[in-house]
Amino acid sequence: MRIASLVRKSRSFRRFHENREIPMNKVTMWLESLRxxxxxRNLQPLRYVVVRSAEVREKLFPLLGWAGYLKGKGTPQPGERPPLYVVIGYDSRLSQHPAIDIGIAAQTLLLLAVSCGYGGCMIGSFDEARVREVLGMQEWFGVGLVxxxxxxxEKVVVVPLEKGVEYYRDEKGHHYVPKRSRKDLWLKTL
Ligand SMILES: Cc1cc2nc3c(=O)[nH]c(=O)nc-3n(C[C@H](O)[C@H](O)[C@H](O)COP(=O)(O)O)c2cc1C
Incomplete structure (x- = not known):
């Protein structure tokens, strides 16, 4: 798939076929690519924890904030929860400013997943100390994004931003994401 199509197709998906496991050879290929x-500063501070066991998924799930604008209605129900998480963390002994590295890793991971017929959602809303505890990681492990x-x-549709930035769902449960136009974003060419 061309990169431009992948970028467009890579939306934030929050409802999944919970029983459709992602094969480990795919996950291994994705993590190998992130290398x-x-x-x-070529510090490479990022570290990853893959969560696939039902036991740890159940503990992690309630620590995550889903689709804040939908006020609870965007939280996936049993049967539609993610079968896998990749927690993007960092070694705080190596870097205290890993945010940009984390963003690059998260978007690359989503694009890799979409290229293989999967999809996902970055979750930045979580209780860091509790996530660290559930993962069995030590204090040096900073949690960047889940x-x-x-x-x-689910169907996620991009629509022109007319009223505001808040995403919404219709009666069929389709999810709509308002996006600003290229003209709004592209200020000038010098
Ligand atoms: C840094 C970052 C943190 C995010 N955190 C959350 C989150 O905690 N919960 C959630 O449901 N979505 C989260 N999202 C997904 C955004 O809500 C989503 O990107 C936005 O609604 C636009 O939708 P789209 O990704 O389909 O374009 C996050 C996205 C980014 C980039």
Whole structure:
């Protein structure tokens, strides 16, 4: 798939076929690819924890904030929760400013997933200390983003931003994401 189509197709999906596991060879290929990403000062502070066991998924799920604008209605129900998470963390002994590296890793991971017929959602809303505890990680492990992954079970549609930035759902449960136009974003060419 061309990169431009992948970028468009890569939406935030929050409902999944919970029983459709992602094969580990795919996950291994994705994590191997992340090794090649750019990194500020080439510090490579990012560390990953893959969560696939039902036991740990159940503990992690309630620590995550889903679709804040939908006020509870965007939280996936049993049967539609992600079958896998990749927690993007960092070694705080190596870097205290990993945010840009984390963003690059998260978007690359989502694009890799979409290229293989999967999809996901970055989750930045969580209780860091509790996530660290559930993962069995020590204090040095900073939690950057939790990326939920799986086979999407929802339709996400990009629409022009007219009223506001808040995403919404219709009666069929389709999810609509307002986006600003290229003209709004592209200020000038010098
Ligand atoms: C840094 C970051 C943090 C995010 N955190 C959350 C989150 O905690 N919960 C959630 O449901 N979505 C989260 N999202 C997804 C955004 O809500 C989503 O990107 C936005 O609504 C636009 O939808 P789209 O990704 O389909 O374009 C996050 C996205 C980014 C980039």
């Amino acid at each position: 090649f990403l750019p990194s500020a 990326v939920a992954l799986g086979k999407p079970k």
